[in-house]
Amino acid sequence: MGKRRFCILAGLITILIQTTTGCGNTTNNGEAFNFMRGYQTTESSQAINKENVEDPTPYIQYGYERHTKEAAKEEKMPGYAVYDRPLLAESISEMVAIIPDVEDAGVLVTSQHVLIAYKSNNGDRIKVADQVKKTAMSVVPAYYDIYVADDPRLMDNIERFKGHYSENQAESDTLQQTIEEMKTFPQGEDPTDN
Secondary structure, three states, rough: HHHHHHHHHHHHHHHHHHHHHOOEEOOOOOOEEOOOOOOOOOOOOOOOOOOOOOOOOOOOOOOOOOOOOOHHHHHOOOOOOOOOOOHHHHHHHHHHHHOEEEEEEEEEEEEOOEEEEEEEEEOOOOHHHHHHHHHHHHHOOOOOOEEOOOOOHHHHHHHHHOOOOOHHHHHHOOOOOHHHHHOOOOOOOEEEEH
């Protein structure tokens, strides 16, 4: 399990390095490609623009960067990467919804949590919870806490946080209450049992 997480983390770091440096690649028509903007979009926070892409080649290429200590010190915030939380939520929601035992899924991504409420058509709640949780684990960094609940009513609870920020203490308290409620549902297999 540790090797798998390392590989996932290494892949994410590679993508993040590409997004912060802009890659310097060009599209087939010579147009500059910038991972922070994607193709023909003005949304600077979008790390990957997966819609309306005719040529996916820049999205699947290997990434490599090299920095000297002196060059890294010149950066304002070396190693700092920003995740596009709405895009992560969309991706995780789509991936969870295609799990055979899941009919509907709502996902909230914060700075440190992923909350997933879903509707399942399978009676093996622990198995489905494990699949849902592992799907999110395959996308987000390892420091994220992931909570799942097979209660579609909780989709409305987590949706109310959409577009909010974490600075509001009252909202943080409400979010924590929602997390505590989600913890009462099956969370999948215990990873320490492996």
